[in-house]
Amino acid sequence: MDIRLNSISHSYGDTEVLRDISLDIPSGRIVCLVGPSGCGKSTLLRLIGGLERPTIGKILQLGDPPQGCLNPLTYIFQDFALLPWRSVRGNISLVLEDHGIRGASADAIIEDVLARTKLSDFRDALPRQLSGGMKQRVAVARALAVKPAVMLMDEPLSALDSQTRELLMDDLVALWTRQPFTAVYVTHNLAEAVRLGHRIVVLSRRPGQINEVVEIDKPLADRGYGDADLEKTQKHLWDLMRDEARAADEELIDV
Amino acid sequence: MSDPSDHKSPPTAPIEVRFRGGGFAPRPHRWMGPVVFVAVIALLECGTQAGWISALTFPKPSDVLGAFGELWESGLLFQHLMPSLGRLAVGGAIGASLGIAVGVLIGLFSYVRAGMVPVVAAIFPIPKIALLPLFVIWFGIDEASKYALIAFGTFTPTVVATYGAVDNVDRSLIRMGQSFGLSWMSIVRKIVLPGAMPGILSGLRISLAIAIILLVAAEMLGASHGIGAYILQAGSLYDLERLFAGVVILSLLGVTLSAIIGQIERRLLRWRS
Numbered sequence: 001m002d003i004r005l006n007s008i009s010h011s012y013g014d015t016e017v018l019r020d021i022s023l024d025i026p027s028g029r030i031v032c033l034v035g036p037s038g039c040g041k042s043t044l045l046r047l048i049g050g051l052e053r054p055t056i057g058k059i060l061q062l063g064d065p066p067q068g069c070l071n072p073l074t075y076i077f078q079d080f081a082l083l084p085w086r087s088v089r090g091n092i093s094l095v096l097e098d099h100g101i102r103g104a105s106a107d108a109i110i111e112d113v114l115a116r117t118k119l120s121d122f123r124d125a126l127p128r129q130l131s132g133g134m135k136q137r138v139a140v141a142r143a144l145a146v147k148p149a150v151m152l153m154d155e156p157l158s159a160l161d162s163q164t165r166e167l168l169m170d171d172l173v174a175l176w177t178r179q180p181f182t183a184v185y186v187t188h189n190l191a192e193a194v195r196l197g198h199r200i201v202v203l204s205r206r207p208g209q210i211n212e213v214v215e216i217d218k219p220l221a222d223r224g225y226g227d228a229d230l231e232k233t234q235k236h237l238w239d240l241m242r243d244e245a246r247a248a249d250e251e252l253i254d255v
Numbered sequence: 256m257s258d259p260s261d262h263k264s265p266p267t268a269p270i271e272v273r274f275r276g277g278g279f280a281p282r283p284h285r286w287m288g289p290v291v292f293v294a295v296i297a298l299l300e301c302g303t304q305a306g307w308i309s310a311l312t313f314p315k316p317s318d319v320l321g322a323f324g325e326l327w328e329s330g331l332l333f334q335h336l337m338p339s340l341g342r343l344a345v346g347g348a349i350g351a352s353l354g355i356a357v358g359v360l361i362g363l364f365s366y367v368r369a370g371m372v373p374v375v376a377a378i379f380p381i382p383k384i385a386l387l388p389l390f391v392i393w394f395g396i397d398e399a400s401k402y403a404l405i406a407f408g409t410f411t412p413t414v415v416a417t418y419g420a421v422d423n424v425d426r427s428l429i430r431m432g433q434s435f436g437l438s439w440m441s442i443v444r445k446i447v448l449p450g451a452m453p454g455i456l457s458g459l460r461i462s463l464a465i466a467i468i469l470l471v472a473a474e475m476l477g478a479s480h481g482i483g484a485y486i487l488q489a490g491s492l493y494d495l496e497r498l499f500a501g502v503v504i505l506s507l508l509g510v511t512l513s514a515i516i517g518q519i520e521r522r523l524l525r526w527r528s
């Protein structure tokens with residue numbers, strides 16, 4: 001299933017946040033959105049997932065979601081959004097219960113996603129007992145449980161320290177390599193963008209417009225920490241963003 | 256500050272860094288409560304025995320205990336306690352459950368909020384005891400008017416605590432529920448209600464204390480049996496021992512209810528650290 005954005009614009013009251021965004025999200029690829037703070041990345045992600053309606057333009061699903069998909073557009077949040085009163089497995093079964101999946105079939109799904117995210121030993125732990133990196137892995141497991149067609153990730157790693165972030169990036173790459181998934185990945189961290197993105201969309205400062213789209217052909221599994229050609233792409237992205245970021249930063253002070 | 260010429264001056268002896276991080280961390284001291292109680296009672300007993308607290312100011316704690324023993328032996332204790340507990344249970348249950356229901360509705364629907372919040376604000380400060388004659392006309396002189404008074408008194412604080420608790424539920428968790436396509440009912444049952452539970456329970460503590468106060472008031476105004484009636488009888492005879500025995504029963508009732516809520520909190524809110 002692909003997603004197509006047809007000249008999306010969005011405003012909150014008088015503030016125009018996004019202007020004329022057209023973008024294709026092909027299935028099986030990770031599209032990264034980068035841009036200065038406040039340019040509307042999170043807003044765009046909420047529009048794609050149907051949590052808000054765009055002021056102008058349409059967001060289209062092309063094709064049918066794959067078989068067995070329970071929730072085609074599934075988010076992974078920056079703050080994990082785990083229910084603190086439910087255990088790890090309770091948090092995953094939460095999203096299955098509403099689809100009438102209980103008992104043995106739910107257990108099978110839960111065991112599978114816990115194994116894929118290396119959490120099997122922690123199925124009965126409460127969120128407060130887990131480290132930040134583990135919480136985010138639970139959130140990834142929960143998203144995998146509903147077999148999403150597209151994963152929408154809003155800065156999923158930015159609440160974590162940099163070592164945990166590296167580890168989790170490796171985990172995401174391993175997950176994708178085993179079974180490619182489609183994702184829109186919002187980040188302000190260019191190193192994450194070049195490690196995980198097949199296509200990197202650079203937005204301008206508010207109102208956010210597409211500044212440039214950078215494609216990276218190198219397979220995810222071959223990209224490593226501190227790769228030379230990735231560094232070059234990263235530098236190119238930074239050159240694109242630097243002035244925008246500075247201007248955006250100063251704009252915020254004016255407000 | 257650290258002038259290089261400093262190291263020539265005679266070195267002072269090393270001092271250990273002063274610890275200044277203590278306090279501001281409440282720790283449980285289970286024995287402290289009983290100790291305070293025992294000390295106060297012992298002081299009163301000494302004073303009344305020795306005579307520097309006159310018998311008219313305060314009854315001897317041992318006499319209060321005697322009055323309590325009398326109550327127990329004559330079986331009057333249960334004749335007074337049972338009707339009171341019944342009224343508290345029925346009235347409190349009606350008031351608290353209606354209060355939680357209305358509070359959740361206010362928290363969830365902005366029309367209900369716009370309509371009900373001013374109403375609740377208007378009836379909250381009314382001393383409910385003043386309405387007892389009205390309730391007697393509406394519900395009769397029997398139990399029903401007492402239930403109504405207690406229910407009405409617990410209702411308003413429960414509503415206020417509940418909608419505050421619902422407002423405080425983490426919006427990002429609700430967003431998460433919506434993004435996974437959970438039904439409205441599931442979001443309310445599995446996210447909003449558990450998230451609001453800490454606030455609802457701490458509101459119940461206050462509501463139930465108010466329920467005890469209103470129970471006594473209702474029983475003083477018209478009941479032959481009940482702790483309130485017993486206290487009123489003793490008071491009109493200036494029988495301070497029996498009056499205090501009644502007051503002690505009320506305190507014990509309050510402590511017991513608060514302990515029950517503490518147990519429920521420990522059970523339901525185990526997920527908090």
Ligand SMILES: Nc1ncnc2c1ncn2[C@@H]1O[C@H](COP(=O)(O)OP(=O)(O)OP(=O)(O)O)[C@@H](O)[C@H]1O
Nearest residue numbers: 012017035036037038039040041042043044188206
């Ligand atoms: N619900 C809202 N109502 C009004 N304005 C909003 C709302 N949500 C976002 N905005 C505004 O829209 C702009 C874009 O916000 P958004 O959160 O999408 O930016 P972002 O690119 O995700 O920024 P960041 O990098 O800081 O996460 C900001 O100026 C913000 O103040």
Ligand SMILES: [Mg+2]
Nearest residue numbers: 041042043154
């Ligand atoms: Mg954002």
